[in-house]
Every structure is written in structure tokens, then in C-alpha cells.
Amino acid sequence: MNELDKKSLFEAxxxxxxxxxxxxxxxxxxxxxGAPFVMGAYLGAxxxxxxxxxxxxxxxxxxxxxxxxxxxxxxxxxxxxxGYLAFITGNLINxxxxxxxxxxxxxxxxxxxxxxxxxxTLSIATSSLVTIVVLxxxxxxxxxxxxxxxxxxxQPAFDNVVPALFGAMAxxxxxxxxxxxxxxxxxxxxxxxxxxxLTGSTSFMVLPSGAIAIGVAFLLHKKGSAK
Amino acid sequence: MTILSQLNSPVMYxxxxxxxxxxxxxxxxxMVRAWRAGVAIGMDKTKMKRAVVSSATFTVLPSVxxxxxxxxxxxxxxxxxxxxxxxxxxALHYETQVAEAAAExxxxxxxxxxxxxxxxxTSIALLMGLCIMWGMILSIFFxxxxxxxxxxxxxxxxxxxxxxxxxxMTAMFIGLVSAYIGSYxxxxxxxEGLFTFAGPWLPLAVAAxxxxxxxxxxxxxxxxxxxxxxxxxxxxxxxxxxxAAVVLNLL
Numbered sequence: 152m153n154e155l156d157k158k159s160l161f162e163a164x165x166x167x168x169x170x171x172x173x174x175x176x177x178x179x180x181x182x183x184x185g186a187p188f189v190m191g192a193y194l195g196a197x198x199x200x201x202x203x204x205x206x207x208x209x210x211x212x213x214x215x216x217x218x219x220x221x222x223x224x225x226x227x228x229x230x231x232x233x234g235y236l237a238f239i240t241g242n243l244i245n246x247x248x249x250x251x252x253x254x255x256x257x258x259x260x261x262x263x264x265x266x267x268x269x270x271x272t273l274s275i276a277t278s279s280l281v282t283i284v285v286l287x288x289x290x291x292x293x294x295x296x297x298x299x300x301x302x303x304x305x306q307p308a309f310d311n312v313v314p315a316l317f318g319a320m321a322x323x324x325x326x327x328x329x330x331x332x333x334x335x336x337x338x339x340x341x342x343x344x345x346x347x348x349l350t351g352s353t354s355f356m357v358l359p360s361g362a363i364a365i366g367v368a369f370l371l372h373k374k375g376s377a378k
Numbered sequence: 379m380t381i382l383s384q385l386n387s388p389v390m391y392x393x394x395x396x397x398x399x400x401x402x403x404x405x406x407x408x409m410v411r412a413w414r415a416g417v418a419i420g421m422d423k424t425k426m427k428r429a430v431v432s433s434a435t436f437t438v439l440p441s442v443x444x445x446x447x448x449x450x451x452x453x454x455x456x457x458x459x460x461x462x463x464x465x466x467x468x469a470l471h472y473e474t475q476v477a478e479a480a481a482e483x484x485x486x487x488x489x490x491x492x493x494x495x496x497x498x499x500t501s502i503a504l505l506m507g508l509c510i511m512w513g514m515i516l517s518i519f520f521x522x523x524x525x526x527x528x529x530x531x532x533x534x535x536x537x538x539x540x541x542x543x544x545x546x547m548t549a550m551f552i553g554l555v556s557a558y559i560g561s562y563x564x565x566x567x568x569x570e571g572l573f574t575f576a577g578p579w580l581p582l583a584v585a586a587x588x589x590x591x592x593x594x595x596x597x598x599x600x601x602x603x604x605x606x607x608x609x610x611x612x613x614x615x616x617x618x619x620x621x622a623a624v625v626l627n628l629l
Contacts, residue, residue, distance in 0.1 A: 157418075157419045157420065160415070160418055160419060161415065161419055164411070164415040164418075167411075168408075168411070169521065169522045171407070171408070171411075172408075172517065172521065173517075173518050173521075175404045175408075176514045176515075176517050176518045177518055178400070179397070179400070179401060179404075179466065179467070179514065180511055180514050180515070180518075182397045182400065183397065183466070183467060183507045183511065184504070184507050184508070184511070186393055186394070186397060186462070186503065186507070187500045187501075187503035187504040187507065188500070188504075189393055190390060190393055190459075190499075190500055190503065191496075191497075191500040193389050193390070193393075194384055194496035194499070194500065195496065196495070196496035196497035196499075196500055197497070197500060198497070198500040198501040198503070198504040199484065199485075199497055199498075199500075199501045202483050202484045202485060202501050202505075203483070203484075203501050203504050203505045203508065205483050206479065206480050206482075206483025206484065206501075206505045207505060207508055207509065209479060209482075209483055210476060210479040210480070210483075210509065211505070211508055211509040214472070214476065214509040214510060214512075215509070215512050218510060218511075218512035218513045218516070219512060219516065221513060222512070222513050222516040222517070222520075224550060226517075226521065226524055226525065227525070227528050227543075227546075227547065228547050228550065228551070230525070231521060231522075231525055232408050232411075232412055234517060234521055234525075235408075235517055235521065236404070236405060236408055238467075238513035238514045238516075238517045239401060239404065239466065239467060239514060240401060240405070240465075240466055240467065241464075241466065241467040241468045241469050241510070242440070242444065242464075242468070242469050243469065243513075244469070244554065245440060245443075245469065246437060246440045246441075246444075248551070248554070249436070249551075249612075250433050250436050250437060251433075252547075252551050253432060253433075253436055253612055254428075254429040254432055254433050254436075255429075257428055257429065257432055257608055257609070258422075258425040258426075258428060258429055261543075261544055262543035262544045262546075262547050263528070263529045263543050265415075265419055265421075266416075266421060268412075269412045269413075269415060269416040269419075269421060269426070270416075270425075270426070270429045272408055272409070272411075272412035273409060273412050273413065273416070273426060273429050273430055273433070274429050274430075274432075274433040275433075276405040276406070276408045276409035276412065277409065277429075277430045277433040277434050277437070278433045278434075278436065278437040279401070279402075279405045280402060280405045280406065280409070281433075281434050281437040281438060281441060282437055282440075282441045282444060282465060283398060283401070283402050283405070283465050285437075285438060285441035285442060285444075285445060286441065286444065286445055286448060286461060286464060286465045287398070287461075287465075289442075289445035289448065290448065290457055290461050293449070293452070293457060296445075297449060300442075300445065300446055300449060301446075301449065304624060304628075305624060307580060307623040307624055307626070307627040308620035308621065308623045308624050309442070309443055309446050309620075310580075310623070311580060311581055311584040311619070311620060311623045312439060312440055312442075312443035312616070312620065313440075313443075313558065314558075314562060314580075314581035314582070314584040314585040314588070314619075315439075315584050315585070315587075315588045315615070315616040315619035315620050315623075316439075316440060316588070316612070316616055317555050317558045317559060317585060317588075318559075318584060318585030318586060318587065318588030318589045318592070318615070318619060319588040319589060319591070319592040319611070319612050319615035319616060319619070320551075320555050320612070321555045321556075321559055321585065321589055322588075322589035322590075322592040322593055322596070323592055323596070323611075323612075324548065324551060324552050324555060325552070325555075326593075326596070328548060328549075328552060331545075331548070331549050331552055332552050332556060335552060335553050335556040335557075336556040336559060336560060338556075338560075339556050339557050339559070339560025339561070340559075340560040340563045340564065341560075342560065342564070343560045343561050343563060343564020343565070343568075344563065344564045344567045344568050344572075344573070345568070345572075346564075347564050347565065347568040347569055347572070347577075349561075349564070350561045350564055350565050350569070353557055353558060353561040356557045356560075356561070357553060357554045357557045360553035360554065360556050360557040360560070361549070361550040361553030361554060361557075362553070363553065364549040364550065364552045364553035364556065365546050365549045365550060365553070367549070368542075368545045368546060368548070368549035369542065369545075369546075371545075372542050372545050
């Protein structure tokens with residue numbers, strides 16, 4: 152197969168990915184929003200729409216902004232197939248993004264290439280399936296597992312899953328990119344030390360931190376010294 | 379019949395399990411398509427296999443952490459709904475916050491089983507869905523155009539498949555990691571008052587242990603030619619760091 156055939160084959164694949172992705176998102180959306188009404192019919196109590204409206208104004212707007220920011224920032228990392236799957240299955244920051252980045256780096260796939268698109272989709276699909284299986288097994292074994300998982304001795308381990316993940320990822324990414332990492336790391340450390348209340352909004356602080364890192368990377372790239 | 383036994387009834391499991399099964403099928407479908415497309419365009423099967431294995435090992439531990447989120451919410455919302463939310467669309471850090479806020483909006487003093495009613499539950503469930511659905515909505519309407527725009531090479535700029543795109547993605551990820559590491563430092567130094575160094579130190583220590591173990595894995599892969607450890611390096615680092623959290627907490 153020559154390069155032209157490969158390109159047209161991949162473009163056809165990508166077109167269908169968007170079609171299937173949109174359909175899957177739309178069906179999931181209808182099911183998720185419809186589920187409370189179906190459950191309401193079973194329980195004999197439909198949702199209180201006025202309370203839902205008040206709640207949405209109180210906390211939904213903030214999350215809507217967060218979702219928009221997540222979409223804009225993470226979609227380029229995930230590609231088409233990975234993007235649709237990641238937004239359907241959730242847990243982006245604490246799982247899907249690091250997982251896709253790790254897989255991508257492991258096979259040295261470059262952004263915007265067919266290889267990157269395929270690896271990202273495989274990675275997110277695998278990750279989502281593993282989560283579904285682990286949670287399903289966990290729910291089946293909830294009663295025997297509960298004392299183990301909630302034992303006070305093991306609690307610090309499960310409270311620190313995300314620091315463990317980001318510690319490992321930090322070494323992996325910082326070691327080859329110290330020039331890019333220094334400024335965002337120092338800025339964030341300083342900000343969180345001086346304004347500790349910001350720790351409650353860490354997911355929002357990813358945006359300025361990322362912007363600083365990209366700015367530094369751009370300057371280094373322009374100078375031709377970025378790794 | 380208590381509200382919790384209603385929320386844990388087989389019908390509720392059927393509704394939530396059905397949606398999870400659909401999403402699992404979507405994942406399998408996308409995975410098979412991607413694999414076939416990769417083979418068709420001549421990608422190395424070993425590379426694809428490595429991506430699958432590393433993603434699977436990578437995911438197991440965070441998934442156990444997410445299971446704890448299900449357990450935490452199960453006490454007030456029953457098991458099926460948190461199971462659905464954390465298997466599909468939800469996020470660990472998000473669900474508990476929104477469920478709490480939604481419970482207050484539904485007229486409860488907080489998220490608890492004693493005040494829970496069927497109407498409050500369905501309202502909370504709907505609000506949890508409405509708050510976090512925007513990523514999917516944006517994907518439906520803008521994904522194709524957004525990605526096309528990003529992948530179109532600019533005149534005179536670097537072509538796709540290299541150039542600044544890769545550096546920008548790495549930089550964005552470095553930004554993400556830096557924000558979290560910075561927050562652990564901030565909590566430790568000023569969490570209990572500015573520069574008191576009395577805040578929680580365990581997250582920072584766990585991150586440091588994970589980084590040190592990762593360094594060992596990288597050394598094994600690069601200096602000892604044990605490339606196979608790469609697939610397990612993140613999961614291995616996390617296991618050791620989480621075990622260290624248990625030990626350090628006992629000190």
C-alpha cells in the first residue's frame with residue numbers, strides 16, 4: 152500500500168470516527184439525562200425541576216466553564232476517537248490524559264499523525280474498559296471488599312492515588328524538559344504557598360500553569376533549543 | 379422499604395448497568411476499529427500491543443481509587459447510581475462535590491441517607507448529569523471542526539507530525555503536573571496558616587517516592603536494556619508510593 156492509499160484510508164477512518172463518536176455521545180447523553188426520569192418513574196418521584204434549576208445556577212455554571220476549558224485544552228491531546236471516548240467515560244485529569252500521554256510517548260507517536268490518533272484511541276478505550284471492569288468487580292464484591300478498602304491502615308494509600316500518579320509522571324516529563332518545567336512549577340508553588348485557598352481550585356489552575364509552560368516552550372522552540 | 383433499599387434495588391442496577399454496558403460496547407467498538415485501522419495503515423502491532431498493555435496496567439490502581447468514590451457515595455445515593463457516574467462521564471474529584479451541592483439544592487442539609495427522599499435523589503441525579511455533560515455536547519458539535527483546524531498546517535509553519543504541536547502537548551501536560559505538585563507544596567507550607575509548614579505533607583512525600591521509583595524504572599529501561607519495564611513503570615511507581623503512604627502515615 153502506497154502513502155496515498157494509506158492517507159485516504161486513514162481519512163475515511165477518521166470521518167467515520169466522527170460520525171460514530173457523535174452518535175455514541177448523543178445516545179449516552181440521552182441515557183444519562185433520561186436515567187433520572189426513568190428511575191423517577193420507578194421510584195414514583197420525578198426530579199424537582201425548580202430545585203435542579205437553582206442547583207444548576209449555584210454550581211452548574213462553574214462546572215460548565217470547567218468543562219469548556221477541559222474540552223479546549225484536552226481535545227488536541229486526545230484526538231478524535233480518544234476525545235469522544237474520554238468525554239463519554241470521564242476521569243480525564245486523574246486518568247485518561249496521563250494514560251494517553253504515557254501510551255503516546257511509549258510508542259513515540261507524534262501529534263497530529265495517524266499513529267497518534269490510533270494509539271490515543273486504543274489507550275483511552277483500554278483504560279475505560281479496565282475502569283468499567285474494576286468497578287463492576289468492585290460493586291459485585293462490595294460487601295467483602297468494603298472493610299479492606301476502607302480500613303484506616305490502607306486509607307492513606309487510597310487518599311494519595313493522584314499524588315502517586317503525578318509524582319511518577321513528573322519525573323518522566325521533567326527530566327527531559329527541565330527548561331520548560333521550572334517556571335510553571337515555581338509559579339504554581341509560589342501561588343499555592345501564598346494563596347493556600349487556591350488548592351481548592353487546582354483543576355482550574357491547570358490552565359494558567361499550562362499557558363506558562365506553553366509560552367516557555369514556544370520561546371525555546373523559537374530559539375531552537377526546546378527538547 | 380427504606381430509601382436506600384429502593385436505590386439498591388435490582389431495577390436500579392438494571393437501569394445503570396444497561397447504560398454502563400452500552401458504554402463498554404462503544405469502547406470495544408472504537409478499540410477494534412482503531413486496531414484494524416492501525417494494521418491497515420501498516421502500524422507495528424507490537425507498538426499497538428504495548429500501548430494497550432501499558433494503558434491497562436496504568437489504569438488498575440486509579441480505578442481502585444475510583445471504586446472508593448463509589449463506596450463513599452453509596453452510603454447516601456445507593457450503589458447503582460455512583461457506580462454508573464464513576465464508570466461513565468463522571469470524575470472522582472467532581473462527583474462528591476457536585477453530589478453535595480446538588481443535595482443542598484434539593485433541600486437537604488447535606489449528602490446523607492437519613493434525609494434522602496426519592497424526589498431528592500432523582501433531582502440530585504439529574505443535576506449531576508446536567509453539570510458535567512458539556513464536554514460531550516461540545517464534542518458532538520465542534521470536535522470535527524476543532525481538530526481539523528488544529529491539524530491544518532499554517533502557511534510557512536511546521537507541517538503536522540512534528541514541529542511545535544508535540545512540544546505544546548508536552549508543555550501542557552507539564553503545566554498540569556506542575557499545578558498539582560505546586561498544590562501539594564502549597565498545602566504543606568501554608569495549609570494551616572502562611573508558612574507554618576504544618577499542613578499535610580503526605581501527598582508531597584508520596585509524589586517524591588513515586589518520582590524516585592520512576593527514576594529507577596527509567597534507569598532499568600535505559601541503562602540495563604530492560605525496555606519491558608516501561609509498560610509497568612507508572613503502575614509500579616504508584617504501588618510503591620502508595621505502600622510508602624501507608625508506612626509513612628504510621629511514623
